[in-house]
Amino acid sequence: MEHIPIVRLGDYLLVSIQVDVHDRLALKLQEDLSAAIRQHDASGVLIEVSSLDTLDTFIGQVLAEIAATSRLLGAETVLCGVRPAVALTLVELGVSLDSVHTALDVDRGCIWLRDRLAEQDAAESRCRRIKGNMSRSPLRTLSCT
Amino acid sequence: MPKNQGKHESQPPSDPVLHVIQIRSSDDVSRVREALRRCCVERRFGDLALSRLVTAASELTRNLLQYAGRGEVAIAEVVDGDRVGLRVRFDDVGPGIEDVEAALSEGFSSSDGLGLGLGGARRLVDEFEIIEHSAAGTRILVTQWSRP
Numbered sequence: 001m002e003h004i005p006i007v008r009l010g011d012y013l014l015v016s017i018q019v020d021v022h023d024r025l026a027l028k029l030q031e032d033l034s035a036a037i038r039q040h041d042a043s044g045v046l047i048e049v050s051s052l053d054t055l056d057t058f059i060g061q062v063l064a065e066i067a068a069t070s071r072l073l074g075a076e077t078v079l080c081g082v083r084p085a086v087a088l089t090l091v092e093l094g095v096s097l098d099s100v101h102t103a104l105d106v107d108r109g110c111i112w113l114r115d116r117l118a119e120q121d122a123a124e125s126r127c128r129r130i131k132g133n134m135s136r137s138p139l140r141t142l143s144c145t
Numbered sequence: 146m147p148k149n150q151g152k153h154e155s156q157p158p159s160d161p162v163l164h165v166i167q168i169r170s171s172d173d174v175s176r177v178r179e180a181l182r183r184c185c186v187e188r189r190f191g192d193l194a195l196s197r198l199v200t201a202a203s204e205l206t207r208n209l210l211q212y213a214g215r216g217e218v219a220i221a222e223v224v225d226g227d228r229v230g231l232r233v234r235f236d237d238v239g240p241g242i243e244d245v246e247a248a249l250s251e252g253f254s255s256s257d258g259l260g261l262g263l264g265g266a267r268r269l270v271d272e273f274e275i276i277e278h279s280a281a282g283t284r285i286l287v288t289q290w291s292r293p
Contacts, residue, residue, distance in 0.1 A: 020182075022175035054178060054196050056203040057265070085192035089200050093265040 004029045006036045012044040012113060013037065013075075014106070018051045026062040033066055037073045044113035045070050048106055050081030060095040067100045076116055078102065078109040160221035160232055168209055168216045177206045177218050181233065184220055188229050191292045198231065198289040201266040205235050205285055208263060213237030213282065223288060230271070230290040237282045 004025065007014045013036055015029065033045060047063065049055070055063075067077040079102045082090075090097065103109035164180045166173060181202050185195040202218070209216045216237035223230045267273040272288035 020175055020178055023171040053182065053192065054199045054203065056200050056207070058174075058203075058207060083192065083196075085196040088193060089196040089269060092197070092268050093200060093204070095265075 003032060006032060008036075008040055008042075009046070009110075011042060011117075012046055012110070013040065013042045014046045014048065016048040016051075020052075020054075021059055023058060026059055030062055030066050030069070034069055034073060037070055037075045042075050043117055044110075045075050045077040046080055046106055046109045046113070047077065048080045048109075049086075050083060050105070052086060053083065055082070055086050055090060055095075057093065057095055060090065060097055064097060064099050076101070076113055078112055080104070080106045080109040160223050162219050162221045164218075164220040166218045166220075168206055168218055171207075171210065173218075174203055174206045174210065178203050181220055181231070184222075184231055185291075188222070188231065188291050190231075190289070194289055194292045197269040198233070198287070201269040201287055201289075202233050204266040205233075205263070205287070208266075209235050209237045216282070225290075228290050230288050232286060232288045235283075235285040235287075 002025065004015055004017060004021070007016075013033065015033065017029075021029070036042065037045065045066070047066070063079060067079075070077045077100060079097070079100050081104070082102060101112065103112055163184055166177055166180060168174075168177070178199050181199050182195065185198060190198070206218055209218075216235065219234045219236075221232045221234070223232045266287070270287040270289050272286070274286045276284040276286060
């Protein structure tokens, strides 16, 4: 069965959609990506669509679902390279894709992912520090605040 | 004087049909997009005109499939003076749309989906017409004119 290739790029996965995506292919991509995130322990997904001259509501919905599923699996998704004509059409159609982060191209997508993941790491380590302090001495934590 | 005047006394000559696509499954939505995309490129449609027409056709074909289960999509060329356009006809064989005004309104959807189908598609094209909505089925005609 035909499929859209998923390329590993360090901690990220890169999907470049080059041809018209029929519904089954879109659903297959959604499934393949979830499996690949798990398999490679990926922290980011880049979906590159600069070759596409159309995106309809179905594909829009699949992209939003991919972003939501990836987040549950611990990966952030960036949609890269939406063409201006496609962006205008989507807005006129009423599809805003609010839940999916977008970037002008893959380079900028990578930068966004790196920054975003750095923020998350910082937040996590703050969390760990506080937890550590609390387990050692709850009184000290209280006196700190 | 047009040559075919004798043959078509009361009606104008019909637009030359370029493609007729039978709609049976969701794979056919992609076939409609592909055929229409080629027609647009051949007529030098600009990026935006192409994107709008192909997207509208995708939504309407999906709509047809969702409500009627099957139907037919035909793509024809239309010429008006020095303008060239594409007219796409969507014929379903389903129950038809009971309340056209409601179906065109924002957010209406009697089945699942985003509910942007008809109203959204209407905004994307230059001309949009629902010709019949009876027990026999629904016909939707959309036209987009080529713009560089």
